[in-house]
Amino acid sequence: MISAAVGIPEAGLSAGIAFPFGYIQVARPIGCSPEHRWYLPTNVPRTTPYNAQVWTNANLVSSYGRTMMVALPGLPEGSQELIGQWARVKGRTQLNGNFMQSPFTPEPPKNSRGYLQNLVTTDGFDQVQAYYAFTSLMIYMGTLGYDMAKIAPNVFPILINVNAVDDVNAWYNPSAVDLTFGTGRRSSVGEWHLASDHDIVGHEGGHLAFDRIIPALSQWYSGDGGAIHEGFADSIVALMRNDPELSEDFPPNIGRNYGPTLGLRTVAHSLKYADVSSEVHDRGQIYGGFWWSTKLAMEDLLRDTRAAMDLGAALLLEHGFHYATNKPGPADFVDAVLAGAKVLVEGNSKYGLDYAKLAEIIKTAAMNRDLFGKDKKPTGKRTKFGVEFARIIADHSDTFLFIPQPTAYGPHLSRTHMLQYAFAEGGKVARVLGSGLIVFKDANGDSRAYSSSDARLNIKINPTVKVEPRQALEKARETARAILDNHDRVLAQIEERPSLSEYDELEKGAQRDIQVIEREVFVDALRVAESITSASDITELVVLPKGVGPKQSAEDLYWRFAFGHVRFYVNADTGVVVTQQIKQF
Ligand SMILES: [Zn+2]
Missing domain, CATH: 3.10.170 (Elastase; domain 1)
Structure with missing residues (x-):
C-alpha cells in the first residue's frame, strides 16, 4: 500500500508552488527527451505500432x-x-x-x-x-x-x-x-x-x-x-529512474505543497533505524535510504551514473534470494545484501567493482543507518548442504513434515522455503506458521546451502479440539462484526467533533479517510466470511508463530481463516479469536 500521514498541510491552503x-x-x-534519458533501457523494443x-x-x-x-x-x-x-x-x-x-x-x-x-x-x-x-x-x-x-x-x-x-x-x-x-x-x-x-x-x-x-x-x-518490502518498492523505482522522490502527485492530493522535488516519500535522506517508528512505511525509509546511499557511493567510485543505478538495482533484486531466515532483522538484511553482492560481482568484470570494494560500500551504508555493527548478529544462518539436512528431516519424521513451496528461480541462486507441519494426536496435522527450512540451489540446480534457523523442532502440541470448524467460522464472523461496530463508533466520534478552522476540517477529513479505508477492510472480510457455506473446506489447523499468543508449555491449535485482507485464528481449544490484518502494501 502507498501510505501517507495524510492531511496536515505544511503551510496554508493557498501556498501551492507555481506550476507552469x-x-x-x-x-x-x-x-x-533529455530529462527522460534514464527511464527506458536502450533495448526496449520500439517497433510495435x-x-x-x-x-x-x-x-x-x-x-x-x-x-x-x-x-x-x-x-x-x-x-x-x-x-x-x-x-x-x-x-x-x-x-x-x-x-x-x-x-x-x-x-x-x-x-x-x-x-x-x-x-x-x-x-x-x-x-x-x-x-x-x-x-x-x-x-x-x-x-x-x-x-x-x-x-x-x-x-x-x-x-x-x-x-x-x-x-x-x-x-x-x-x-x-x-x-x-x-x-x-x-x-x-x-x-x-x-x-x-x-x-x-x-x-x-x-x-x-x-x-x-x-x-x-x-x-x-x-x-x-x-519494512524491507517498502524499502524495496521505493528503491526499485528510484534506481530505475535515478529519482529519489516517490510520487510527486501525492502531496497536492492530500493538501500539501507540491513540486518536482517534493515526493510523498524520498529515499534521499540520512535517517537512522532508531529515528523512525516500526510502521512498515516508516521503517521502510531506512531500507530505502540504505539502497540510495549505496547507489551514491557506487556512483562516486565508478564515475558512471547509469552503471551505479543498474548495479544498485541488480543488487536490490539479487539480495532477495539470499535471506537465511524468513523473519529478518537488520543484520539479516545486511547479510543477504552481502551474500547477493558476492555472487553478483565475484568473477564478473561487467560491473567494474570487486567484492571487497562493494562489501565496504555496503557495510558503510548499513553502519550509517544503524543496520550493521558489532552488536548486531543475523538470526538466520546458512549451512553447507549435506547429509545433516536429510538427518533433520529423518530424525523428526514422527513429529514434523516439511513441504516445499514453489521455488523462486534467480539467475545466480534459487530459493525454496519448506513449510513445517506438526503431527498432533488423533491424526491431526497443523501448519507451524513462520517455521520451516530454506534450501538454496545454484544455477545448475544443485543444492548448495540450507538454513534451519526458522525451524521449531522442539515444540509440543496441545491436541485438544473442542471448537469445530463451523463454530470457529461463526466466531470469526462475530469478531468481524464487533470490529466493524467499533469503526462505526470511531467514525461517529470524528463527525461529532466540531471543527474550528479550515485546518481542523482538513485534519478531520484525513482521519475520516483513514477510518473509512480501515473499515472497508473488515466490510470486505465479513462479506467473504458470510459467503462461506462449508467452513471445513476453507480452514486448516495452525500453530501461531513464535512469540504470538500466550506463552504455554504446549502450543494450542488454531483454525485459520483468510478473508480478504484479514486473517482470523480461532483457538480450537478455547474459542478465543486472534485477528491480523495482512499488509495491503
Ligand atoms: Zn508499499
Whole structure:
C-alpha cells in the first residue's frame, strides 16, 4: 500500500508552488527527451505500432503536465485492449484499440478540494500509464538479468485493476497476485487517479517482484519483512529512474505543497533505524535510504551514473534470494545484501567493482543507518548442504513434515522455503506458521546451502479440539462484526467533533479517510466470511508463530481463516479469536 500521514498541510491552503501549465499536452517524438534519458533501457523494443501518450516523467507534477509519444511494448498484433506479455489492464472503459488517450477529463469534478482539482485524468489515459509503467519496470529488470517470467513462471500477465476502488489507495494483493488502484473519489480532498502515477504503479510492481522472489516476507510474521518490502518498492523505482522522490502527485492530493522535488516519500535522506517508528512505511525509509546511499557511493567510485543505478538495482533484486531466515532483522538484511553482492560481482568484470570494494560500500551504508555493527548478529544462518539436512528431516519424521513451496528461480541462486507441519494426536496435522527450512540451489540446480534457523523442532502440541470448524467460522464472523461496530463508533466520534478552522476540517477529513479505508477492510472480510457455506473446506489447523499468543508449555491449535485482507485464528481449544490484518502494501 502507498501510505501517507495524510492531511496536515505544511503551510496554508493557498501556498501551492507555481506550476507552469502552459506546457500541457505537448506531444514529443518517440525516443528519449533529455530529462527522460534514464527511464527506458536502450533495448526496449520500439517497433510495435501501438503509439500512446504518456507523461514525460513519472507523473503529472514531475512532468509539468507534459506528455510524449511512446510505443507500447509487449502488445500482440491487433490488440484492442491493454493485454500484453506482462500486464492485462482492466479499467472502467473500453479502449477499442485507441491508446492515444488524452490526459484530462474535459469537465473536472465539482467536489474536488485538492490543489490539482481541475486536472483529473481520464480512465483511458490511466490505463495506458499503468500498462506502460508496469511493463517498463518488468523489461528493465529483465535487462539486469532478472526475468520475472523465469523467476515466477505462470503468473504473467498480471491483472492491473485501474480505478477499481474509490479510496486514495493502491495495493498489491499477494494471494490474488494482482494490483489495484483507487480514484480518490471518496476521499476528503478530492479525486485523483493513483494509476496515473508511474511511481505508484512501479512501487506496487516492485512489491509484486519482491513477493515472487521471497514470498515469505509478505507474511505478517516476517520480522522486518514489511519494512524491507517498502524499502524495496521505493528503491526499485528510484534506481530505475535515478529519482529519489516517490510520487510527486501525492502531496497536492492530500493538501500539501507540491513540486518536482517534493515526493510523498524520498529515499534521499540520512535517517537512522532508531529515528523512525516500526510502521512498515516508516521503517521502510531506512531500507530505502540504505539502497540510495549505496547507489551514491557506487556512483562516486565508478564515475558512471547509469552503471551505479543498474548495479544498485541488480543488487536490490539479487539480495532477495539470499535471506537465511524468513523473519529478518537488520543484520539479516545486511547479510543477504552481502551474500547477493558476492555472487553478483565475484568473477564478473561487467560491473567494474570487486567484492571487497562493494562489501565496504555496503557495510558503510548499513553502519550509517544503524543496520550493521558489532552488536548486531543475523538470526538466520546458512549451512553447507549435506547429509545433516536429510538427518533433520529423518530424525523428526514422527513429529514434523516439511513441504516445499514453489521455488523462486534467480539467475545466480534459487530459493525454496519448506513449510513445517506438526503431527498432533488423533491424526491431526497443523501448519507451524513462520517455521520451516530454506534450501538454496545454484544455477545448475544443485543444492548448495540450507538454513534451519526458522525451524521449531522442539515444540509440543496441545491436541485438544473442542471448537469445530463451523463454530470457529461463526466466531470469526462475530469478531468481524464487533470490529466493524467499533469503526462505526470511531467514525461517529470524528463527525461529532466540531471543527474550528479550515485546518481542523482538513485534519478531520484525513482521519475520516483513514477510518473509512480501515473499515472497508473488515466490510470486505465479513462479506467473504458470510459467503462461506462449508467452513471445513476453507480452514486448516495452525500453530501461531513464535512469540504470538500466550506463552504455554504446549502450543494450542488454531483454525485459520483468510478473508480478504484479514486473517482470523480461532483457538480450537478455547474459542478465543486472534485477528491480523495482512499488509495491503
Ligand atoms: Zn508499499
